[in-house]
């Protein structure tokens with residue numbers, strides 16, 4: 388089975404469509420999403436519609452729950468807060484209800500755990516950035532593999548004897564005991580590469596590959612400005628920060 392892992396789409400329809408276009412050229416059996424479908428970008432409703440249609444598992448991101456009124460806005464900076472309020476005004480009540488019902492964590496059939504932030508404290512929406520963060524999550528991770536989002540940085544933490552990390556775009560799972568993989572962000576990459584980032588998990592080959600696809604950043608950026616959202620949210624897409 389080949390599973391596409393989508394993360395941190397953030398209402399960026401241009402980026403999402405580029406990723407789905409690339410995925411349509413290869414065999415994909417199922418699509419899953421590790422959260423933050425909305426927030427920051429100008430197309431929340433079309434992005435929610437596409438994710439609802441395609442993904443059979445979606446876990447909650449902090450922006451998803453904030454838009455649904457399930458997470459306090461005090462945890463967000465002023466730009467994010469402004470975008471969250473605007474996003475709520477753009478979504479239908481059924482879409483908001485769908486966001487509210489997203490689970491924090493989901494295990495896909497003994498294969499992998501999906502969670503937006505960390506396995507050790509998913510409700511806190513902390514960032515999994517360091518080997519120590521990864522160690523805390525590995526300790527409670529029951530399955531050999533986990534996909535996270537949230538930091539918008541594609542990275543793999545892995546355990547084999549000791550704990551290490553890699554920025555490699557190909558992860559051979561047969562060579563490691565446990566891995567926590569962030570596929571990177573589709574709609575707002577923050578590793579100074581503006582191209583949309585996603586992953587494919589090939590269960591037969593026991594291999595995860597990370598991919599980048601350029602998209603029309605200028606169009607997504609213009610829409611953010613036109614919507615009256617903070618300009619910084621439009622500008623950062625160009626530099627991938």
Ligand code: ZN
Nearest residue numbers: 395423448537
């Ligand atoms: Zn995010």
